[in-house]
Amino acid sequence: MSIELQNISYTYMPGTPYCRDALLDVSLKIERGEFIGIIGHTGSGKSTLVQHLNGLLRPTAGTVCLDGANMHERKQALKSVRQKVGMVFQYPEHQLFEETVFDDVAFGPRNLGLCDEEVQQRVESALECVGLSVADVAKRSPFRLSGGQMRRVAIAGVIALRPEYLVLDEPSAGLDPCGRDEIYAQILQLYRTSGMAVVLVTHNMEDVARMAKRLLVMDHGRIRFDGPPVDLFHDETIQLRDFGVSLPHVTSLLKTLRTHGLDLDDTLQDEEVVVEAIRSALKRKRDSSC
Amino acid sequence: MFVVEGRVALTIMLQIKDLCHSYRNEQNETLPALDHVSLDVAAGQFLAVIGRNGSGKSTLAKHLNALLVPDAGSCLVNGMDTRNPALLWDVRQTVGMVFQNPDNQIVASLVEEDVAFGPENLGLPPAEIQRRVTDSLEMVGMTEYRLHAPHLLSGGQKQRVAIAGVLAMNPRCLVLDESTAMLDPVGRSEVLAAVCKLHRQQGITVVLITHFMEEAVEADRVVVMDAGRIIMDGDPATVFSQVECIRSLGLDVPVAADIAARLRQKGIDIPADIIRDEELAVALCR
Numbered sequence: 001m002s003i004e005l006q007n008i009s010y011t012y013m014p015g016t017p018y019c020r021d022a023l024l025d026v027s028l029k030i031e032r033g034e035f036i037g038i039i040g041h042t043g044s045g046k047s048t049l050v051q052h053l054n055g056l057l058r059p060t061a062g063t064v065c066l067d068g069a070n071m072h073e074r075k076q077a078l079k080s081v082r083q084k085v086g087m088v089f090q091y092p093e094h095q096l097f098e099e100t101v102f103d104d105v106a107f108g109p110r111n112l113g114l115c116d117e118e119v120q121q122r123v124e125s126a127l128e129c130v131g132l133s134v135a136d137v138a139k140r141s142p143f144r145l146s147g148g149q150m151r152r153v154a155i156a157g158v159i160a161l162r163p164e165y166l167v168l169d170e171p172s173a174g175l176d177p178c179g180r181d182e183i184y185a186q187i188l189q190l191y192r193t194s195g196m197a198v199v200l201v202t203h204n205m206e207d208v209a210r211m212a213k214r215l216l217v218m219d220h221g222r223i224r225f226d227g228p229p230v231d232l233f234h235d236e237t238i239q240l241r242d243f244g245v246s247l248p249h250v251t252s253l254l255k256t257l258r259t260h261g262l263d264l265d266d267t268l269q270d271e272e273v274v275v276e277a278i279r280s281a282l283k284r285k286r287d288s289s290c
Numbered sequence: 291m292f293v294v295e296g297r298v299a300l301t302i303m304l305q306i307k308d309l310c311h312s313y314r315n316e317q318n319e320t321l322p323a324l325d326h327v328s329l330d331v332a333a334g335q336f337l338a339v340i341g342r343n344g345s346g347k348s349t350l351a352k353h354l355n356a357l358l359v360p361d362a363g364s365c366l367v368n369g370m371d372t373r374n375p376a377l378l379w380d381v382r383q384t385v386g387m388v389f390q391n392p393d394n395q396i397v398a399s400l401v402e403e404d405v406a407f408g409p410e411n412l413g414l415p416p417a418e419i420q421r422r423v424t425d426s427l428e429m430v431g432m433t434e435y436r437l438h439a440p441h442l443l444s445g446g447q448k449q450r451v452a453i454a455g456v457l458a459m460n461p462r463c464l465v466l467d468e469s470t471a472m473l474d475p476v477g478r479s480e481v482l483a484a485v486c487k488l489h490r491q492q493g494i495t496v497v498l499i500t501h502f503m504e505e506a507v508e509a510d511r512v513v514v515m516d517a518g519r520i521i522m523d524g525d526p527a528t529v530f531s532q533v534e535c536i537r538s539l540g541l542d543v544p545v546a547a548d549i550a551a552r553l554r555q556k557g558i559d560i561p562a563d564i565i566r567d568e569e570l571a572v573a574l575c576r
Contacts, residue, residue, distance in 0.1 A: 041474045042444040090472075091391075144315055146344050174390060174471045176342040176501050178540030203474040246475035249504070249545035253567045260571040271545075275552040282558070282574065 001032040001067055003053055003085070003165060003197075008062030009221075010048055022048040023059070024221040030197055032164060037212030037229065038201045041244020044218040046201050050167050053199065054085035083112065086163030090170045092154030093147065101127070101145070101153050102138040108161045126160035127153075131186050148179035152186075159190065166190075167199045172207065180204075184211065205248045209233070209269055219243050230267050250274060261285070301368070303463050303495040304331040304354060308363035311349055323349040325518035326363065333368075333462065336489045336496045338506035338526075341515030342540045347499045350515070351467045354497065355385040368462060383412075386456030390468045392448035396440045401432065401451055404440050408459045419458075426454040429492070430484045446477025450484055457488070463495040464488065470502065482508065503530070503544050507565050514539065527563035546570040 010023040022045050030036060030053070040046050051057040052064050055071045055078045064071045071081050089095070098104035105126055109119045124134050130152035137145065142153050155171065168187065172180040184207060191198045202208060208215055209229045217225035217232065224243065225232050232238060233251050240247060247255070254266040254274065262281045268274050311324040324346045331337050341347050352358040353365045356372040368384050370377040389395060398404035402423050409419045427433045430450040435443065440451055449469055456464060466485065470478040482505055488494045498509060506512050512529040514522035516539050522529050530536065530543045533551040537543070543551075543565075550564040550573070560573040 041476055042446070148343050170472075174343075174468060174501075176540060177542040179343055205475075241476065244474045244476040253545050253549065253570065256567040256571050257574065260575045262571075262574065271548060271552060274549060275556065278549070278553060278574065279556060279558065 001164070003030045004028070004065045004068075005049075005052060005059075006063045006065070008052060008059035008064060010052070010057060011060045012048075014060065022221055023052075025062070026221070026223055027062075028216070028223065028226075030165065030199065032197050033195055034197045034214060035191055035212050036197070036199045037208035037215045038199065038218060039203065039205070039208060039215065039243070039245045040218030044244065045221040046218050047169060048221075049218065050087070050169060050199060050201055053165065053167055054087050055081045056087070083161055084163055085165045085167065086158040086161055088155050088158050088166070088168045088171060090173060091151075092158075092171075093142075093150035096142040096150060096154055096157075099141060100139055101132075101142050104142050104153060105156045105160050108157055112161070122160045122162070123156075126156040129159050129186065129190050130156045131182060132156065148175050148182070151175070152183065155183075163196060165197045165199065167201075169201045170203065171200070172202070172204065180207075187211075203245070205246060206250075209248045209251075217243050217245070234267055257281075301333040302330050302366075303333040303335070303368055304329070304497070305366040305369075306330070306350075306353070306363070307365075309350075309353060309360050309365055310362040311346075311353065311358060312361055322518055324353075327518070327520055328363075329513065329520060329523075331463075331495060331497065333495055334489075334493045336486075336508070336510045337498070338509035338512045339497060339499045339515060340501070340503070340506050340512065340541060345515040346518040347515055348467055349518075351387065351465050351497065351499055354463070354465050355387055356381045357387075383459055384461055385463045385465055386459055386461035388449065388452050388456055388464070388466045388469045390471050392445055392452055392472065393441075395452040395455070396448060399439055400436075401427070401438050401440050401443075402436045404451055405454045405458050408455055412459070422458040422460070423454075426457040429457060429488060430454045431480075444477060445473045446480040449473065449477070449481050453481070453484060453488075461494070463497065465497045465499075467499045468501065470500065470505065478502065478505070503542050506530075507544055514541070527565050530565045531562045 005026055005028045008023060008026050012020045012022055038046050052059060058072050066081050066084060069077060071077055096104050098107060102123055105123045106119050109122045127134050132152055142150055171183055188211060200212060212229060215229045215232055216223050233247055250269055251266055254264050258264055258266060263284060264277055264281050268277055306327055306329040309324050309327045312320040312322045315321055339347050356378055359373045365372045367381045370381050372381055396404055397407050405423045405426055406419050409422050427436055430453050432450050432454060440448060470481050485496055486508055489496045500506055507526045509526060512526050513520050514529060530547045533543050533547060546567045547565045550560055550570055554560060564570050564573060
């Protein structure tokens with residue numbers, strides 16, 4: 001059970017003066033149950049890459065397979081691909097359109113031809129998944145909710161399709177720190193309980209470092225790094241800034257303290273652990289100078 | 291009277307007094323967004339506004355160039371009352387706004403035409419328009435992209451073009467409403483550097499609304515909003531050293547301030563006003 005990209009390339013507007021290669025010979029396998037973060041600067045090919053995962057784009061070269069079957073061989077194949085691979089775009093709240101929250105979330109399941117009871121049940125569990133109370137919001141207009149709530153309704157609309165793979169493009173953009181933490185807590189919870197794969201495109205290194213087990217760095221249409229996040233932050237040969245990304249704040253703080261002569265492990269993430277490490281580093285420093 | 295970077299500035303750019311503003315929901319109930327807000331911003335000040343979604347930040351921003359007018363109270367921009375329709379265009383020329391999504395703010399197919407859009411609408415002579423476009427692009431570091439197509443630029447570059455378009459109107463005050471929310475870290479630092487430079491070199495008054503605390507740290511002054519009110523107001527070190535209070539509002543503090551507070555709790559003697567990595571390093575390694 002996997003999505004497999006084999007040597008795919010994608011060129012926008014080929015044969016015109018605007019012709020631009022967005023992906024170059026990318027190969028990637030995403031297994032069920034993985035949590036993958038994708039980072040890279042604007043224009044590095046992240047969005048082009050994820051639009052291949054549910055067949056919105058057809059590669060100029062190479063093949064995309066879902067569970068071993070080529071997505072683009074038969075037209076019917078794409079329909080099931082879109083059911084299995086849910087896509088939450090940037091600012092998904094811009095895609096809300098129904099009169100009530102219930103109808104908006106129900107739009108996808110109804111189009112699957114499910115019976116009313118099944119639709120009802122899926123809408124309720126999807127809203128619950130994103131931390132919205134059915135009683136409070138189901139009858140309300142989605143356009144009268146707060147920004148964070150609208151975003152959660154939009155995500156619920158995708159979850160209601162019960163995808164096996166969930167792709168999220170910058171789900172926390174524009175949310176305050178608290179709203180961001182809530183959204184991510186719900187995504188993590190969903191990931192842990194559902195067994196689906198999550199692919200998260202984000203600029204926020206904190207989120208990636210905390211949640212993703214595997215991190216991809218895109219640059220100029222290629223995957224330049226594929227591995228656990230800590231390996232990236234501590235690989236001195238990689239210039240993160242060239243990729244338009246920055247270190248998690250904790251990591252850059254630890255690096256600064258190191259340059260000031262404190263003996264610290266800069267792979268730490270958790271604040272409490274960092275505090276303890278600083279205390280013992282200070283103690284070692286004092287002991288050695290006595 | 292305000293003290294800005296050691297100088298005494300006599301003018302108040304923004305004078306907000308007991309400002310109230312409400313929206314209406316579908317049941318026609320009033321939802322207060324700003325609740326008796328009072329705020330004076332001196333000319334040349336760099337003010338950061340932080341607060342949760344729905345705390346009233348954007349509503350406040352929209353009052354600053356008369357996109358909204360007060361239900362009660364007043365908002366004076368360089369002494370001009372935003373409720374006076376006769377002053378509307380003067381107010382909007384004084385305060386330039388840059389919004390969140392760069393793609394919603396670009397109107398032309400060439401960078402220089404986009405920046406020229408505002409001054410052209412002022413009916414300025416072509417030579418003056420040219421001069422303003424050149425100067426504005428220079429200030430945001432986008433001169434070499436003058437003849438590029440804006441939609442092919444990166445997000446950070448587009449936002450800098452949007453800022454140049456505002457600068458070409460010669461505003462005295464620049465309001466940025468989460469203008470870096472959609473950008474990658476490099477784009478964010480490009481925009482922030484451009485804003486800091488404008489503030490330092492041109493003395494432009496800056497109101498920066500943001501969810502990124504590391505941006506707020508760069509300001510002269512930080513205002514924290516919650517439920518339509520201003521609940522904290524001070525320099526970044528004063529505001530962010532109140533870690534618990536900021537947290538309870540659903541906001542973050544800079545990592546250095548957070549670690550410093552935790553170390554202090556464990557009995558390590560470090561000053562209360564630490565908000566930057568370097569400051570923490572220096573305090574620990576004395």
